[in-house]
Amino acid sequence: MSIENRLRTVFVEALQLDDDVDVENLKYRDIDAWDSVGHMALVAAIEDEFDVQFETEQVIDMSSFKVAVDMLRGFGVGE
Amino acid sequence: MSLVHPDARLRDAATGELVGGADLAARVAAEAVLLRDLPPGVLFLRVGVDVPSVLRYLGALEAGRAVALLDPGQDHAVLAELVGRFRPAAVLGALSEPLGGYSAEGVRLSPEGVAPHPDLAVLLPTSGSTGNPKFVKLSRQALHANAVAIADVLGIGPDEVAPTSLPLHYSYGMSVLNSHLVRGATVLLEGSGVVARPFWDAVERYGATSLAGVPYHYEMLRRLRFDPAKYPSLRTLTQAGGKLRTELVAEFDEKMRAVGGRMFVMYGQTEAAPRMATVPAERLAEKLGSAGPALPGGSFAIRVDSGAETTDPDVVGEVVYRGPNVMMGYASAEEELVEGDSLGGVLATGDLGYLDADGYLFITGRLKRIGKVFGNRVNLDDLEQLVKHLGPAAAVPAGDKVVVFLDGGDRETCKAAAKALAESLHLHVTGFDVRPADGFPLLPSGKIDYRSLEERV
Numbered sequence: 263m264s265i266e267n268r269l270r271t272v273f274v275e276a277l278q279l280d281d282d283v284d285v286e287n288l289k290y291r292d293i294d295a296w297d298s299v300g301h302m303a304l305v306a307a308i309e310d311e312f313d314v315q316f317e318t319e320q321v322i323d324m325s326s327f328k329v330a331v332d333m334l335r336g337f338g339v340g341e
Numbered sequence: 342m343s344l345v346h347p348d349a350r351l352r353d354a355a356t357g358e359l360v361g362g363a364d365l366a367a368r369v370a371a372e373a374v375l376l377r378d379l380p381p382g383v384l385f386l387r388v389g390v391d392v393p394s395v396l397r398y399l400g401a402l403e404a405g406r407a408v409a410l411l412d413p414g415q416d417h418a419v420l421a422e423l424v425g426r427f428r429p430a431a432v433l434g435a436l437s438e439p440l441g442g443y444s445a446e447g448v449r450l451s452p453e454g455v456a457p458h459p460d461l462a463v464l465l466p467t468s469g470s471t472g473n474p475k476f477v478k479l480s481r482q483a484l485h486a487n488a489v490a491i492a493d494v495l496g497i498g499p500d501e502v503a504p505t506s507l508p509l510h511y512s513y514g515m516s517v518l519n520s521h522l523v524r525g526a527t528v529l530l531e532g533s534g535v536v537a538r539p540f541w542d543a544v545e546r547y548g549a550t551s552l553a554g555v556p557y558h559y560e561m562l563r564r565l566r567f568d569p570a571k572y573p574s575l576r577t578l579t580q581a582g583g584k585l586r587t588e589l590v591a592e593f594d595e596k597m598r599a600v601g602g603r604m605f606v607m608y609g610q611t612e613a614a615p616r617m618a619t620v621p622a623e624r625l626a627e628k629l630g631s632a633g634p635a636l637p638g639g640s641f642a643i644r645v646d647s648g649a650e651t652t653d654p655d656v657v658g659e660v661v662y663r664g665p666n667v668m669m670g671y672a673s674a675e676e677e678l679v680e681g682d683s684l685g686g687v688l689a690t691g692d693l694g695y696l697d698a699d700g701y702l703f704i705t706g707r708l709k710r711i712g713k714v715f716g717n718r719v720n721l722d723d724l725e726q727l728v729k730h731l732g733p734a735a736a737v738p739a740g741d742k743v744v745v746f747l748d749g750g751d752r753e754t755c756k757a758a759a760k761a762l763a764e765s766l767h768l769h770v771t772g773f774d775v776r777p778a779d780g781f782p783l784l785p786s787g788k789i790d791y792r793s794l795e796e797r798v
Contacts, residue, residue, distance in 0.1 A: 278760065278770050290537060294414060298534035299715055299769035302561050318565045322538045 265334050268311060273327065276300070276307035289326040312339050344402055344485055345369065348499055348525030353392045354543035355531075360392060372400025379406070379430040382454035383464060383678055385423070387413040387434030388509045390532035395509070395518065397433055402481070406430075407457040407678065409464035409476055410510040414767050423466075423474065428675050430454055457678040461669065464678075465512050465611050467718070475673040477512075477611045480682065487614040487666035488519035490636040494619045495551075495579065495605060501526040502574070504549045506535055506558065511717070512615035513581050517553045536561055541572075548574040555582030555716030557741050559589050569600045576602035581609055581616070582716030583741065584704060587629045594625045608632030608702065611718075612688055614666040617641075618702055631701040632694070639664030641702050643695060654698045659708055660690045710791070712738035714772035719743060727765055728758040728775075735781050737795045739774065744798045746778035 270285045277295040279285065290296055296304070305321050308314070308330065314337045316324070324330050350361030360368060376384065376397075384401050388394045388410045401408035409429070411420070417438050424432060424440055432440060432447040442450055462484050464476035491497070503521045505528065507514030521528050531543040535558055543549070552575060554562070559580060569575055578597055580590070585606065594604040603622035609615035618641070620633035635641050642650040643658040650661060663686055670683035691711065694704040710721040721736040724745060728734045733748040745762070747755055755775040763770035782790040 278756065291533065294763075294767070295770060297769060298536045298561065299557065299771060301534075301536045302564060303771050305564075318567075321565055322536055322541060325538065 265331055265339055269308070269327065269331060269334065272307050272311045273304065276304045286327055290324075308334075312337070314339065344488060344519055345399060345522045346499075346525035349522040350527040351392050351395055352502070352527055352529045352547055354504075354529055354539070354547065357546075358392070359527075360396075361527075368396050369399040369403055372396050373404035376400050376404045376406050376431075380449055380452045380454050381456040382430035382449065382675070383427055383457050384408040385411055385420075385427075385429040385432040387411050387415070387420075387432070389413045389434065390505045390509060390530055392530055394434070395528070395530065398509070399522075402462060405459070407461040407464060409466070410515060411466065412508065412510045412767050416765055416767060419474070419765060419767075426674050427476075427672075427678070428454060455675050455679055458669070458681050460681060461678065463515070464672065465510070465515070467611065467671070467720075475671045478669040478672050478678070479614050480669050483614045483666045483668065484519060485523070486638060486664070487516065487616055487636075488523040490638055490664075490666065491516060491520035491616050491619075492524045493637055494621070495520070495577065497521060497524045497526055499525040501550045501577075502529055502548055503527070503551050503553070504529040504531055504540065504544055504547075506540070506553050507555070512609070512611040513553065513555065513716070516609075516615055517579075536565070544572055544575060550574050551577035551579065553579045553581075556580070556585045556589075557715045559585055559593060560741075563589060563592070567596070569596055569602055576600070577605070578602070579605045579607060581607040583713045590625065590629055594622075597622075606631070606633065608704065610688070610690060612668045612690075613662060613664065614668065616666070617662045617664070617688075617690075620701070628699075628701055631697070631703050633702065634700045635662065635702075636664065636666075639666065641696060641700070644689065652696060652700070655695050657693060657695045657705060660692045660694045660702065660704070662688045662690055664688075707738075710736075712736065712743040713741060714743055714766070714768045715741055717766075717768055719766065719768075724762060724773075728761055731758050731761070733781070734758070735778070735789050735791065735794055737791055737798055739795075739798045742772045742774055744794075745773060745775045746781065746794060746797075747775055748778050748780060750775065750777040752777075 273285050277300050352359050384406050386408050460480040461478055462481040463479045466474050503517050529547050531540050533539045597604045606620045608618040618633035620628055640663050642661045643656050644650050644661050645658040667686045667688045672678050691709045692704050693706040712719050712721050724736040725734040731754045734745050736743050736745045758775040759770050759773040762773045782793045784790045
């Protein structure tokens, strides 16, 4: 499964998103569920799913789904 | 007795604009002029973390108009219900849908209204209470007394720069604003929160000197491996909004002292405008777990079962606070806005605790069925009511969250229940841990045995 597909599942579960949310284009604070509380739940869920650990700077820079994908690629997470 | 010192400043983090001095006074006065002309009644202000919202709030205070501070993201149905009960003169801040009986600008069409009591300055919703949400009525004098007392114990001076890490409709967020404005300090308005880059950029660029957080903020800061050495201006941390784990208090206290900074643990309730106690930073390490001594001008007593009060050490009972910052009372409808002070400066907090030999308060539990969700007080019975269409529910507190047992629930109904709670209370869905249950343990009286449910959590 691609990084995008796995990450989409993590987003949907961690933020309890409805089916009609355009996850790929989601940005921090676009929706109520992705507030600061949701952000920390999301970061923890991504770390679990991909077995990575984000640095402080990465946590506060993870401002969109796309940025998260790029960060995971940076970790060398395979497709 | 103005809440705004002539030297107070507001900094807009997004634009860099600094509003202070004569400019601030003129802009507040211009807001006041507009608000004075509205029909009689309370003002509803959907207060965002931005300069225009703060100017409106200050304008309302200057105009002597009682103003209710509301969450701008509040569900429209919840807002409409409040509007129906309180018939505000105007609902300020963008509306997602039109309100019956109000103009497109949010002004009540009927000129007939009830003028609130002249002492009444600010109303805050009792956080989370939903079955019948009511307002805490804070007088001008209570607001001012609390702002000054907080500024005294934290040593807030004109050089302080406080970023808005908390919403302004939340009593703690409002008190950060008030206690800085009253001392001619700067409030840095930045709305993205402590997990986002713009917040920390603003902290660095504008030299923020302090940070206010509820327990979950400290959990986040720990996860972010917050290092005060990276932010040389940031030398004060304050914590309120529920009890923070003592190991985290100790950890942040050490971190701050290592860089010559200070960590303050505080205790309060919206009903006290909101601060009642603060542990002096220099005594935090020896008083871990304490909420601190009463603020200057206030005092604590412990009410025991007989109804008698004591200040003897180590006696557990209901915490009673006395001080100039105690609310006037609650209002659950328009006509109650007219009533004056009904408490005489005495607040029975509903919290259980004891005092030590130095007069430091330790909170041990609660008398009422109350939980906290990310620092926001919620009435547990109300939560059960809110999901009853999905089945009988039993809610118990669980640290910074609540656990709701749903009788006969399955994965889908539990998820729907958590969503329903999050939407009506406008709190994050992860704060509601809804679990399926097959019946509830009962007491001999036939009532739900909440204690044994709490043990399951």
